[in-house]
Amino acid sequence: MVDDTDLFSSLDPQGADWDRLRATGHRLLDMMFDNLQNLREQPVWQPLPDDMRAGFRNAPVPDQGMDADAFGEVFRETVLPYSVGNRHPGFMGWVHGGGTPVGMLAELLAAGLNANLGGRDHAPVEVERMVIRWAATLMGFPETASGLFVTGSSIANFIAVIVASRAAENGLSLRENGMRDRSLVGYAARSAHGCVSRAFDLAGLGSDALRLVPLDDSFRMDTTALKEMIAADRQAGLEPFLVVGTAGTVDVGAIDPLEAIAGIAAEEGVWFHVDGAFGAMAALSPRFKEALSGLEKADSLAFDFHKWAQVPYDAGCVIVRDSTKHAAAFAQTLSYLSREDRGLAAGAPWFCDLGPDLSRGFRALKVWATLSVYGTQRLGQMVDNCCAVARHLADRVAAEPTLDLMAPVTLDIVCFRLRDPALTDEQLDHLNGEVVKDVQESGLAAPSTTRINGRLVIRAAIVNHRTMVADVDRMVDAVLCFAAKRRSGLPA
Structure with a gap:
C-alpha cells in the first residue's frame, strides 16, 4: 500500500509559498504594465548584446530549479528590452499588431485555465x-x-x-x-x-x-x-x-x-x-x-x-x-x-x-476580451486613424524633394524611396537598404524594405494603434538624416 505522503507533492506551491508566488505574480504584472505605459521612452528596437546571445545559446538544461522571482528578474534583463518592438508606436516595418493591456490580461486568464x-x-x-x-x-x-x-x-x-x-x-x-x-x-x-x-x-x-x-x-x-x-x-x-x-x-x-x-x-x-x-x-x-x-x-x-x-x-x-x-x-x-x-x-x-x-x-478568449472591452466601433475608429496616419505619411513623402512615393496608398501601407539623380538604380537600392538599417539600429523607428517593379523601397505599415502622426514624421526625419550622413560620407 502506498501512502500519499510518500508521493511527489505536485508542482503547486505549498502552504505559505502560495503567498510568496502571488506577490511575485503581482510584481511581474506591474513590470509589464509599467513597460507598456512607458513604451515611447524606450527604443523601438535594440540588438541583443553578444554576451546575452551567447548565454542563451550555451545555457545548459536546468537540473535544479530557481526561484520564480529570480526567473522574473532574468526575463526583465535579458528578454524584455530586446523583443521585436512591434508594441512600440515607432514600429512600422511589418504588419504586426501592437497588442493591448486587456489582451495581455486575457492571455493570463487563458494560461491559468489551461483548456x-x-x-x-x-x-x-x-x-x-x-x-x-x-x-x-x-x-x-x-x-x-x-x-x-x-x-x-x-x-x-x-x-x-x-x-x-x-x-x-x-x-x-x-x-x-x-x-x-x-x-x-x-x-x-x-x-x-x-x-x-x-x-x-x-x-x-x-x-x-x-x-x-x-x-x-x-x-x-x-x-x-x-x-x-x-x-x-x-x-x-x-x-x-x-x-x-x-x-x-x-x-x-x-x-x-x-x-x-x-x-x-x-x-x-x-x-x-x-x-x-x-x-x-x-x-x-x-x-x-x-x-x-x-x-x-x-x-x-x-x-x-x-x-x-x-x-x-x-x-x-x-x-x-x-x-x-x-x-x-x-x-x-x-x-x-x-x-x-x-x-x-x-x-x-x-x-x-x-x-x-x-x-x-484558448485563443478565442483574448479575441472575446478585445471585442468585448473595446467594441467594434472603437476598433473601427482605430482602423480609420491608422489609414489617416498613412495618408499623412504619403503627403509628407510627396512634399520631400528627395523622396518618391512608389505605390498608391490603399489602406495603411506606404512605400517610398530615396532618390538622387547622381546615383544609379543599383546604388539607390543600396542607399535605401542601408538607411533603413541605420534607422532601425538608432531605435528611433523601424521601417522595412520591399521591392516594387524590381527596385528596393522603404515600406511603412501603420498597423499599431499607438502610432500617431508625430511617429511617422520622426521616422521620415530619421530617414532623411541618415541619408544625408551617408551622402556626405559621415558615420551613420
Whole structure:
C-alpha cells in the first residue's frame, strides 16, 4: 500500500509559498504594465548584446530549479528590452499588431485555465464558437459558417486550400487515394503572400500548381489575365479548382478586385478564397468596408486578429461558408475520440474535426476580451486613424524633394524611396537598404524594405494603434538624416 505522503507533492506551491508566488505574480504584472505605459521612452528596437546571445545559446538544461522571482528578474534583463518592438508606436516595418493591456490580461486568464479546445463539452469551446460566429457576421458571412482559430493566416490559408481541394469534383477521394492522376491547379495574383504557394506545397498539390496572375497598374490581380489562364489550363486538360484574392497585399496593401473575382469563380465553378490577413479587418470601419466589396461572396476567408485588431499573438482565423464541406475535409473517427450524447465527450462537432490540430489553446478568449472591452466601433475608429496616419505619411513623402512615393496608398501601407539623380538604380537600392538599417539600429523607428517593379523601397505599415502622426514624421526625419550622413560620407 502506498501512502500519499510518500508521493511527489505536485508542482503547486505549498502552504505559505502560495503567498510568496502571488506577490511575485503581482510584481511581474506591474513590470509589464509599467513597460507598456512607458513604451515611447524606450527604443523601438535594440540588438541583443553578444554576451546575452551567447548565454542563451550555451545555457545548459536546468537540473535544479530557481526561484520564480529570480526567473522574473532574468526575463526583465535579458528578454524584455530586446523583443521585436512591434508594441512600440515607432514600429512600422511589418504588419504586426501592437497588442493591448486587456489582451495581455486575457492571455493570463487563458494560461491559468489551461483548456484544450480540440474538443469535448466545456465553456471555452462555446466561447470560440461564439467568436467565430461574430467573425463571420463582421465579414458578411452567414452565421451558419464554420471556422476555427489557428496560429495565423499561413495555417488559415493552408486549411482553406485543403478544404477547396476536397470540395472539388471527386475531391474527397484525395483523403484516401492522394493526388494520383489528378491535375488540380489554382490561381492567385503575383502579389499574393508566399504562404499561399507554401500551402499548395504542403497540401501535396505542388507549388507549381499555383498559377501566378499578372497585376494591373494598381498592383491588383488582372482579371482578364485570370480568365485567359483558366481557359488555357482547361484546354490543356488541367482541373482549375481555386482562385485566391488578396485583401491587403503584403507589399503595398492593395485589394484585389474581389467582386470581379467572385463572379469569375462562380462562372467557372471554382472555389473562391480570400487571404485577408490584415486587410479584412478594414471591415471594422464603415469608411473602408466598401473597399472589401465581394469578400462576403467568398467560400472561405483567412485573416488575423493579431494584426489590425490588436489581439496579442497568436490569433489567426479561418472562416468557411459551407460547414459540411469544412468538416468533410478534416473529420475522422477514432475510438479514443468517440463522441457521446452527454457527458464530457458530448458537444460534437469538435474543433479537431475542422483542422489538423487536436491540441489547441484558448485563443478565442483574448479575441472575446478585445471585442468585448473595446467594441467594434472603437476598433473601427482605430482602423480609420491608422489609414489617416498613412495618408499623412504619403503627403509628407510627396512634399520631400528627395523622396518618391512608389505605390498608391490603399489602406495603411506606404512605400517610398530615396532618390538622387547622381546615383544609379543599383546604388539607390543600396542607399535605401542601408538607411533603413541605420534607422532601425538608432531605435528611433523601424521601417522595412520591399521591392516594387524590381527596385528596393522603404515600406511603412501603420498597423499599431499607438502610432500617431508625430511617429511617422520622426521616422521620415530619421530617414532623411541618415541619408544625408551617408551622402556626405559621415558615420551613420
